[in-house]
Structures are given as structure tokens and as C-alpha cells.
Amino acid sequence: MAGDLLDSQGRGEAQWGLPAIHPEGRKFGIAALGISLLFALFAWETLAWPMAFLSLGVFAFFRDPERVVPQDQNxxxxxxxxxxxxxxxxxxxxxxxxxxxxxxxxxxxxxxxxxxxxxxxxxxxxxxxxxxxxxxxxxxxxxxxxxxxxxxxxxxxxxxxxxxxxxxxxxxxxxxxxxxxxxxxxxxxxxxxxxxxxxxxxxxxxxxxxxxxxxxxxxxxxxxxxxxxxxxxxxxxxxxxxxxxxxxx
Structure with missing residues (x-):
């Protein structure tokens, strides 16, 4: 969809997709996920699950969805x-x-x-x-x-x-x-x-x-x-x- 021209009369195509994760946030999400997997490896489930949910939260925070930007000059x-x-x-x-x-x-x-x-x-x-x-x-x-x-x-x-x-x-x-x-x-x-x-x-x-x-x-x-x-x-x-x-x- 990025770069497509859409208008108020229905021109263009609207598609649904998962938003991208901005690179600035990937390192934080991957780090949290890695710690979760490490905890799971040692069977520390009480710590592994919270870290897994934290990694999902971090990825969600840094989501970067496409937007349809109005082209009105004013x-x-x-x-x-x-x-x-x-x-x-x-x-x-x-x-x-x-x-x-x-x-x-x-x-x-x-x-x-x-x-x-x-x-x-x-x-x-x-x-x-x-x-x-x-x-x-x-x-x-x-x-x-x-x-x-x-x-x-x-x-x-x-x-x-x-x-x-x-x-x-x-x-x-x-x-x-x-x-x-x-x-x-x-x-x-x-x-x-x-x-x-x-x-x-x-x-x-x-x-x-x-x-x-x-x-x-x-x-x-x-x-x-x-x-x-x-x-x-x-x-x-x-x-x-x-x-x-x-x-x-």
C-alpha cells in the first residue's frame, strides 16, 4: 500500500496487514524475547512468561503502520x-x-x-x-x-x-x-x-x-x-x- 494514491471516491485499494516494527524497537523486543527463552531453558516459567509478554508489548509499542496522508496543500x-x-x-x-x-x-x-x-x-x-x-x-x-x-x-x-x-x-x-x-x-x-x-x-x-x-x-x-x-x-x-x-x- 505504501506510495499508492487513494481518494475520497474510492480509487485505490485498501489492504490489511500487520504493521512493521521500527528498527529502533527491534533490539529491545529481541532482547526481552531472548531473556524469556533463556528463562524457559532453565525451566523458570514464572519468569519466562512475564518476559515473553513484555517482548510482545515492546514490539507493539514500536509498531509503525502505514497511513493515508491527505494531499491538500492547506x-x-x-x-x-x-x-x-x-x-x-x-x-x-x-x-x-x-x-x-x-x-x-x-x-x-x-x-x-x-x-x-x-x-x-x-x-x-x-x-x-x-x-x-x-x-x-x-x-x-x-x-x-x-x-x-x-x-x-x-x-x-x-x-x-x-x-x-x-x-x-x-x-x-x-x-x-x-x-x-x-x-x-x-x-x-x-x-x-x-x-x-x-x-x-x-x-x-x-x-x-x-x-x-x-x-x-x-x-x-x-x-x-x-x-x-x-x-x-x-x-x-x-x-x-x-x-x-x-x-x-
């Missing part, structure tokens, strides 16, 4: 699987605003809409770029490991800021934030890379959050509590501002 797609936990007006992070001395684009220091997505340990943790364009900034900031659902996690936790600029100059910044269990943010890209919308940019190990900073004049198309899918769910349309309401039931 769409900002979700960079992460998870639940919308915050939609609020804030000033963008300093790392995405200040001049870095290289004359590269940056975000305005004016308040903008931040959409925050919380990923539990059961969600896919491969992150994707919300727009197509060039990676202008990738800034890693060491920090704490507070609950990623807390508002202050955006400023105090270990995090990595990414700024992507489209060919027309529109920029979208987003931040990968480590959580209570997460201890490492793994990038797949570097400054200067050109990305297609929905392309994989990195992962966060074991529970985390991603903040997206929408361009000026753009409002969210998702609502608090809504579940989103990385590379598929449209978070916003550039230049579009309208109120959407929902009812939980």
Missing part, C-alpha cells in the same frame, strides 16, 4: 497519534522564535494557537511532519520528566523543537515532549532535509506529548478529548478560522 495533519488535551493561545517557544545567527526562518513571537496531543503507552509513537517543506530548525532541550499531560511539561520536560517551512514561506513549529516514562527522543531528520507531508520525523520512547503551533490566522479543526491519528487527521487548514463544536457521548 492541511496541517496531526504529527502524533493520541488524544487532544489542550487547545490554547500561547507564545511560541523561545527556541523557535529567536534568531539563531544563521538567518534561518523563525516563528513570530506573537501569541498563536497551540494544539497539544498526549500519547499513552498504547499509542503509536512514530511522529510525522504536519506539513511538507524543509526542516529549518531542530533544537533539543534537556529537561525533566513530568506528566506529559501537565501544561508546564511544555516548558520543563525534555523536548525537541522542529520548525518546517513550506516553499511559500509558511512555517509550522512542533515540539516532541518526553513524559513520565519516556527517556529519549529519537530524531530521524536533520536541518536542511526536505520532507513530504506526513513523513516520519522521529519517535519518543514510552509515553509522551507533541505540541503543534499553528500559523497566524489559523484555528484548530479538532476538539478537546478527540482522538487523532498521525499523518491522517487534519488538525487545521492554513488561513481558516471557524468554530467547531462537539458533544461527548
Amino acid at each position: 492541511a496541517i495533519v496531526s504529527p502524533a497519534d493520541g488524544r487532544i488535551v489542550q487547545i490554547t493561545g500561547v507564545n511560541p517557544p523561545r527556541e523557535l522564535v529567536v534568531d539563531d545567527g544563521h538567518g534561518l526562518p523563525c516563528l513570530s513571537d506573537e501569541p498563536t494557537i497551540r494544539v497539544s496531543i498526549f500519547m499513552s503507552v498504547f499509542d503509536v509513537h512514530i511522529n510525522r511532519t504536519p506539513i511538507a517543506g524543509m526542516v529549518q530548525r531542530l533544537v533539543y532541550v534537556p529537561g525533566q520528566f513530568l506528566n506529559a499531560e501537565l501544561d508546564k511539561a511544555s516548558d520543563e520536560n525534555e523536548r525537541q523543537h522542529i520548525l518546517v517551512e513550506r516553499s511559500d514561506g509558511v512555517c509550522v513549529g512542533f515540539t516532541q515532549i518526553a513524559g513520565l516514562v519516556a527517556r529519549r527522543i529519537v530524531p530521524f531528520v536533520k536541518p536542511g532535509d526536505t520532507l513530504g507531508v506526513g513523513q516520519r520525523v522521529g519517535l519518543i520512547r514510552f509515553g509522551s506529548r507533541v505540541d503543534v503551533y499553528l500559523p497566524k490566522g489559523t484555528s484548530s479543526r479538532v476538539m478537546l478529548g478527540q482522538r487523532v491519528v498521525a499523518g491522517e487527521t487534519v488538525l487545521a487548514e492554513i488561513g481558516s478560522q471557524r468554530l467547531l463544536e462537539g458533544v461527548s457521548h
Whole structure:
């Protein structure tokens, strides 16, 4: 299915298949499985079974399914699987605003809409770029490991800021934030890379959050509590501002 063109009128072919396991996670899963087999070899079944289930959990955590990415040039797609936990007006992070001395684009220091997505340990943790364009900034900031659902996690936790600029100059910044269990943010890209919308940019190990900073004049198309899918769910349309309401039931 990878690379196939599908549309809203039924063109293309939808197939089911087991998701791939990202290479970053295979070593952990294989190690846990190896320990389980070692325990089983010595007839330590009380230890072998828990390790076997742990290996399955690790493989599931690092799953990397294919996604059908919208090709609308105005769409900002979700960079992460998870639940919308915050939609609020804030000033963008300093790392995405200040001049870095290289004359590269940056975000305005004016308040903008931040959409925050919380990923539990059961969600896919491969992150994707919300727009197509060039990676202008990738800034890693060491920090704490507070609950990623807390508002202050955006400023105090270990995090990595990414700024992507489209060919027309529109920029979208987003931040990968480590959580209570997460201890490492793994990038797949570097400054200067050109990305297609929905392309994989990195992962966060074991529970985390991603903040997206929408361009000026753009409002969210998702609502608090809504579940989103990385590379598929449209978070916003550039230049579009309208109120959407929902009812939980």
C-alpha cells in the first residue's frame, strides 16, 4: 500500500496487514524475547512468561503502520497519534522564535494557537511532519520528566523543537515532549532535509506529548478529548478560522 494514491471516491485499494516494527524497537523486543527463552531453558516459567509478554508489548509499542496522508496543500495533519488535551493561545517557544545567527526562518513571537496531543503507552509513537517543506530548525532541550499531560511539561520536560517551512514561506513549529516514562527522543531528520507531508520525523520512547503551533490566522479543526491519528487527521487548514463544536457521548 505504501506510495499508492487513494481518494475520497474510492480509487485505490485498501489492504490489511500487520504493521512493521521500527528498527529502533527491534533490539529491545529481541532482547526481552531472548531473556524469556533463556528463562524457559532453565525451566523458570514464572519468569519466562512475564518476559515473553513484555517482548510482545515492546514490539507493539514500536509498531509503525502505514497511513493515508491527505494531499491538500492547506492541511496541517496531526504529527502524533493520541488524544487532544489542550487547545490554547500561547507564545511560541523561545527556541523557535529567536534568531539563531544563521538567518534561518523563525516563528513570530506573537501569541498563536497551540494544539497539544498526549500519547499513552498504547499509542503509536512514530511522529510525522504536519506539513511538507524543509526542516529549518531542530533544537533539543534537556529537561525533566513530568506528566506529559501537565501544561508546564511544555516548558520543563525534555523536548525537541522542529520548525518546517513550506516553499511559500509558511512555517509550522512542533515540539516532541518526553513524559513520565519516556527517556529519549529519537530524531530521524536533520536541518536542511526536505520532507513530504506526513513523513516520519522521529519517535519518543514510552509515553509522551507533541505540541503543534499553528500559523497566524489559523484555528484548530479538532476538539478537546478527540482522538487523532498521525499523518491522517487534519488538525487545521492554513488561513481558516471557524468554530467547531462537539458533544461527548
